[in-house]
Amino acid sequence: MAxxxxxxxxxxxxxxxxxxxxxxxxxxxxxxxLKKVAPKTKEQLRAEEIHGLKKSxxxxxxxxxxxxxxxxxxxxxxxNYELMRDIQRVEAQLEIANSENIRLNSELNGITGIAIxxxxxxxxxxxxxxxxxxxxxxxxxGGDTVLYSSSVFGR
Numbered sequence: 001m002a003x004x005x006x007x008x009x010x011x012x013x014x015x016x017x018x019x020x021x022x023x024x025x026x027x028x029x030x031x032x033x034l035k036k037v038a039p040k041t042k043e044q045l046r047a048e049e050i051h052g053l054k055k056s057x058x059x060x061x062x063x064x065x066x067x068x069x070x071x072x073x074x075x076x077x078x079x080n081y082e083l084m085r086d087i088q089r090v091e092a093q094l095e096i097a098n099s100e101n102i103r104l105n106s107e108l109n110g111i112t113g114i115a116i117x118x119x120x121x122x123x124x125x126x127x128x129x130x131x132x133x134x135x136x137x138x139x140x141x142g143g144d145t146v147l148y149s150s151s152v153f154g155r
Contacts, residue, residue: 040048110116121127
């Protein structure tokens with residue numbers, strides 16, 4: 001069998017209160033004796049109010065700082081995304097310019113090839129290739145003066 005004791009239970013702890021805030025008890029239990037708590041003075045209430053306002057202001061500042069940090073992170077992410085899009089657009093333009101450069105160089109090489117220039121010179125301009133007997137070598141190692149005849153240069 002269970003033994004019963006004569007201990008006193010506080011059934012007020014099990015009561016359901018209608019407000020969300022706990023009621024302020026005027027009595028507190030200490031060593032089995034009930035002790036009456038003196039009401040707080042205006043200075044104490046004012047000090048508690050100021051302390052509460054300071055804590056509220058600190059919490060508000062903290063929330064504002066956190067909101068600012070999050071806002072800066074979002075703005076930095078948006079700017080980063082925008083810059084990445086700009087970089088991709090410029091890289092695409094660079095790739096197009098490089099392919100156009102290659103195409104133009106190929107076209108230039110096709111226009112200015114030796115065979116095409118030779119054909120143009122002989123067919124259109126009526127030029128002929130130089131023969132070996134038309135080439136004269138000049139030796140300049142003998143001195144610093146050059147003698148030439150007027151018939152060579154057309155004077």
